[in-house]
Structures are given as C-alpha cells and as structure tokens.
Amino acid sequence: MTTQAFPIESINACPICQHPEAQFVAHYPEPHLEIGVTLNQCLGCSVVYQNPRLSLAGIHMLEDQSDVYEYDAEQQAQAVDDRDEIIAWLETMTDLKPRSILDVGCNRGYLLAAAARRGWRPSGVELSLVSAAAARERFGFPIYPNLEALPEGQLYDLITCWHVVEHLHQPVQMLQQLYDLLTPDGVLAIQVPAYSFADEYLRRGHGLHIFCASHPVHYTAATLTMVLEKAGFEVLYSDESAEYLFLTIYAAKPSRNAHHRHNAELQAQLEQTSQKLAWFEADHAEIAKQLQSMNQYIRRLEATLEVKNQYLEHLEQRLNAVNNGRAMRMLNKLKRS
Numbered sequence: 001m002t003t004q005a006f007p008i009e010s011i012n013a014c015p016i017c018q019h020p021e022a023q024f025v026a027h028y029p030e031p032h033l034e035i036g037v038t039l040n041q042c043l044g045c046s047v048v049y050q051n052p053r054l055s056l057a058g059i060h061m062l063e064d065q066s067d068v069y070e071y072d073a074e075q076q077a078q079a080v081d082d083r084d085e086i087i088a089w090l091e092t093m094t095d096l097k098p099r100s101i102l103d104v105g106c107n108r109g110y111l112l113a114a115a116a117r118r119g120w121r122p123s124g125v126e127l128s129l130v131s132a133a134a135a136r137e138r139f140g141f142p143i144y145p146n147l148e149a150l151p152e153g154q155l156y157d158l159i160t161c162w163h164v165v166e167h168l169h170q171p172v173q174m175l176q177q178l179y180d181l182l183t184p185d186g187v188l189a190i191q192v193p194a195y196s197f198a199d200e201y202l203r204r205g206h207g208l209h210i211f212c213a214s215h216p217v218h219y220t221a222a223t224l225t226m227v228l229e230k231a232g233f234e235v236l237y238s239d240e241s242a243e244y245l246f247l248t249i250y251a252a253k254p255s256r257n258a259h260h261r262h263n264a265e266l267q268a269q270l271e272q273t274s275q276k277l278a279w280f281e282a283d284h285a286e287i288a289k290q291l292q293s294m295n296q297y298i299r300r301l302e303a304t305l306e307v308k309n310q311y312l313e314h315l316e317q318r319l320n321a322v323n324n325g326r327a328m329r330m331l332n333k334l335k336r337s
Contacts, residue, residue: 006058011051019044028211037211048218062214063128083114094187099157105164109135147177155183166192166215175231185256194240194247196220
C-alpha cells in the first residue's frame, strides 16, 4: 500500500450523541498518519472515538489503496468458502430463508458470492471504486456506490455490514437508512472489532487490526447496542468472541421481534393445550380401562346369574315333579278308599 499524506479533521463533539466533552484514552502510532491515532471516550455515551480523524475523503483514499483482499484464484475460492459458514450461521440463528441480501461495504464481493451459492439474491454497496470494480468483474453482482443509488423501493431480507460500522463517521444516520431498507421481518447483521478486547489485540501483536486510521469509532456490545437502538433497532443476538476478538450483533425492527414474540406466545399456548390434551387422553385412557374392567365384571355377574337362574329352574322342575308325585299318591289313596 502506498503511504502518503491523508486529509484529517478534528471534531468538536461525539459522533454518536454529540456530547461536547470527552476524556483521553490512549495514543497509538499508525503508519498512514504521522500524528498517529488518538482515542477519546465520550463522557455522554461512553463511545470511544478518534479525534482528530481521517476525513471521509481520506478514508476513501486509504480504502482505494488497500490490498488486503487482493487474492489469487485459490485464495478467492477459500474466501468464499469461509464466508459460506457466516451465511449458514446467520440462517440458523435468524430462521431466515434465502431471499434478498444487501452487503454494505461488500469490498470484493466474497460474502455475496457465498450467499449466492446458498440461493440468496445478492446486491452490494461499496464506496471504494477499486473494490467495487473488482467485485463486478469477478462475480457479476450489482454493486452500487452508495445507499442512495439502490433501486427505489427495494427492500432486503438480510443486510450485512461485516467490518463496516467501525469505518463510519455518522453510524446512527447510516443505520437509520438501513432500517428503512429492511423488510418488516428482515435482519441486520453486523460484525466489528471488539473494543472490549483492546488489550488482547495488543498482546497478540495485532494492534493495527483495531487501532488503525480507518476506524474512527470503536464499539463494545453495550455501545453498539445503544447505537442500534438510536437507529430504531432491537438487538436479537450479541456475541463478543474472545477467540477471534470480534463483536457480532444481529438486530431487527421491533415489529419483527413483536411478531416473533407473538408467535412464541402462540407456540407456548399450543404446547400447554397439547399438554392438557395429553393429560385428558391419559385420564380418558384410565377411565376407559376402568370401564372395561367394570364391563368384564358385569359380564361375569350376568354369567353367574344365568347359571343361578338355570339352577333355580332345575329346582323348580324337581319341586314340581315332587309335588306332582305327592298329588298322584293322594288321589290313588282316595280311590282305594
């Protein structure tokens, strides 16, 4: 990457909440900035941000010169394979089926290629003209220069921002735009370097992976959740990986969460009803078993009564025979007399 003077700017307030006061956190050398990187923490919302920082023009210049994702054919294939796991995990965690996906900050299109392979309809946004051209040439996907250039009225079921939000000067405003581009049941997926592991980045010798000129804002799970809520989102899932040192958050519109909560309540009611039905069926089975036993007992009683009646009938016949014999003897006796 060519080193040159990049335009910088100073800001007078927090880029998230516009609070005017902040306290110094740390200073780190940076190969693309002679002044290095100076971090401050907002006294209003606790977000850590650079001041001074690269201007937007400076970030674009730096990104256009980046060779981070300039892979050969074998490396490109591996990059797509690696990102297939990301899409698969997203599908599992969000219950989304392959429909439309917008990758904001799609770089050279590897995540979109993995999504397309799984049946998604891909579109991308990439500010870097160099990266966007490489993605179009390699994969042929529609890649737009900014959100305003997207087809009017188009909504997306999944919007991904993989290592993008930490590059933004005005994250709340852009996230509000993404909110309007999301379907009612859609999901926004974000991954950034986790500032909670800042010391671990340094310990591993990877300080430039987080404290670099193109990262004007740094996030913990709490501060990124706050930023998403400012934009209108509700967080579905949040994970700070101590292994990879990344923060991953999935968010959605409150209507999606309300819909899923309603579905969960209906499911719980269905399970309760099914349980009650199972109990009823168990009780019914026990009653049926008791009725069967009673019927068998009645049949035995009836059989016993049948035997008893036959015996009584036999006795009656004998008594009649005896009585008839006595009567005949009496008549004969009368005749002889």
